[in-house]
């Protein structure tokens with residue numbers, strides 16, 4: 001589902017897949033582009049922030065407009081009446097993907113994604129897992145049928161990346177492309 005008008009306010013969830021740097025960079029770019037973000041970080045993502053980046057949830061929350069703990073079902077984003085323009089789960093673990101695909105809304109991230117799907121708002125899931133098993137693929141099919149967009153965290157190389165930042169920016173740029181947000185994070189093919 002492609003949003004016609006670029007979002008002004010987004011839900012951003014960071015879950016416990018490797019590559020939490022994608023989520024951090026996405027929050028930085030949203031801030032630069034003046035897109036307001038409501039942030040939820042899962043418990044496992046908090047460990048990965050420490051393992052991969054030596055960062056804390058509190059540090060990350062400074063990049064967001066507002067933030068909520070993953071067990072806060074009273075947060076505004078848990079309700080369809082407070083729906084935001086879109087939601088991005090970056091990175092999205094196979095565990096969270098499975099819960100969203102099967103409507104198991106037992107934390108705020110899955111509940112907010114559930115709300116996005118029922119309100120027909122764009123939901124972008126930046127997955128990071130390899131190899132994939134059949135259950136992963138079936139769950140992705142269910143989500144695509146329900147209107148979600150799956151963006152695998154698999155950077156291209158035609159833009160001639162020179163550093164890790166260029167690879168991260170390619171994936172973040174692809175998410176912004178899906179949301180209809182203009183950016184200059186990577187040079188498009190033949191540009």
Ligand SMILES: Cc1cc2nc3c(=O)[nH]c(=O)nc-3n(C[C@H](O)[C@H](O)[C@H](O)COP(=O)(O)O)c2cc1C
Pocket residue numbers: 014015016017018019042043044045048051092093094095096128129
């Ligand atoms: C170091 C580490 C790396 C992980 N990497 C991945 C990954 O790349 N993809 C994935 O789907 N799960 C990964 N997992 C497993 C998830 O963290 C686990 O399934 C967790 O229950 C996901 O919970 P969450 O979605 O609520 O964050 C990893 C776990 C650890 C500890």
